[in-house]
Amino acid sequence: MxxxxxxxxxxxxxxxxxxxxxxxxxxxxxxxxxxxxxxxxxxxxxxxxxxxxxxxxxxxxxxxxxxxxxxxxxxxxxxxxxxxxxxxxxxxxxxxxxxxxAGQRFEVEIEHNEYYRELVARPGGFIMVSSHVGNYELAGYSLHPAEKRFYALVYAGEKETVMQNRAKCFAGNNIEMVPVMGDMSHLFVANRALMEGNIVGMPGDRLFGSQKSVQCDFLGASARFPLGPFALAVQREVPMLSIFVMKEATKRYRIFVDRIDTGDVNQPKRLRMEYAARSFAAQLERIVRRYPTQWFNFYNFWE
Structure with missing residues (x-):
């Protein structure tokens, strides 16, 4: 069980x-x-x-x-x-x-939901960067982007039972799961989604597929963060939001939404990508310090 x-x-x-x-x-x-x-x-x-x-x-x-x-x-x-x-x-x-x-519901409070609603309401796509803290999946049942379709990049090796139930729950929320594949085909889906003015959800704290990374100061030591989400945002010139879904009580969660700064548009793109990654790392560190027992990377993150 x-x-x-x-x-x-x-x-x-x-x-x-x-x-x-x-x-x-x-x-x-x-x-x-x-x-x-x-x-x-x-x-x-x-x-x-x-x-x-x-x-x-x-x-x-x-x-x-x-x-x-x-x-x-x-x-x-x-x-x-x-x-x-x-x-x-x-x-x-x-x-x-x-x-x-199974059909149960949780009470959810959203901080800075206006950042999310602003981007949903206006033309153009954007990227939402998640991490392996709290319960990100719950965001898919709480944020309802009727105006845009949400393409969520997910781990491709999950059990079929879990994937089927996710798909069933997401069906009414205008969300489509995109498995992260070794051939990087998921990036074509993400690019197309942004071109069509939709939303792409990507993890920002683990290296999947591509090994391109950025060294970021995180909890007092250097750690590798994936370049992919931040490179995609800078290349496509789309805004980024971070999202953290943290458990606060038996039936209550709090969702934190924040803007990710991609730096000065006049700087080289590589510098802007790195700047965005470090901005996200700083936001993630604040969340981990506030909810230290909801850090679910069960491996040596700083190796």
Whole structure:
């Protein structure tokens, strides 16, 4: 019944792979359970399950431990509590996704929704940059861009059951999922979407496909961020927004929307791309410091 994400890691960012654990019948059963059981009951089960996950997923455990010890300066006991809280919060977020598949709804507050609505209402496409903190998927059920179609780039290796339920939930929200492929074909879809004045959602904190990256100062050390989203925005001359969807209570989330500065238009494009990436990294750092146990990159992000 476990539905935490398997983190298989090699020696660098680009080696990350992840998908929801569990056989299809188990995932379907979980959805059926949410139609009959209070979500807090399954949270209770998750509180025990994550202990075993921490024991057997040592690489993920060490990566999160180092986040709190080396980047955030926590003491030993505080780190242990924070590592457990991170795994537990991650389990809750995964369960929340399946609760949505079962028809449950969450209370959502949006900060600076006017930035989003302004770009949706005017002609031209734009890019929304997400990250692996909180529960970004929930944004697709909360932001309803009736005026434009939203093309969300997603991991191509996810389980079919999860992809089918995502598609079902997204169907009424004018959202289309675009799997990130090794042949980079997803970039053609993204380019076309922007040319047609639509919205493209891209992750801004992991290297998928292309290995082009930008070194950014992040939590006191240098880390690689993908160049792709920022290069696309500068090349197409479209605005960018960051979006972070953070869990605040059992049935409540807060969405943070902010503008990403792409720098002086008179500067070389490469400098503008790097400037935008570093602007996003600074926004992500503020979110991580505010919600440290919702950082879900279970590998050595600074390697």
């Amino acid at each position: 476990t539905s935490t994400a398997r983190m298989a890691e090699a020696s660098a960012h680009e080696a990350w792979q992840g998908h929801t654990d569990g056989r299809p019948w188990m995932l379907r059963s979980l959805i059926a359970m949410f139609r009959r059981i209070d979500i807090r009951c399954l949270y209770g089960v998750m509180a025990v399950v994550v202990v075993f996950y921490m024991l057997f997923n040592r690489r993920g455990y060490r990566a999160i431990r180092d986040l709190f010890r080396r980047r955030l300066g926590y003491g030993r006991r505080q780190t242990l509590r924070a590592v457990y809280a991170t795994h537990y919060r991650f389990g809750q977020v995964i369960l929340d996704r399946f609760a949505v598949y």
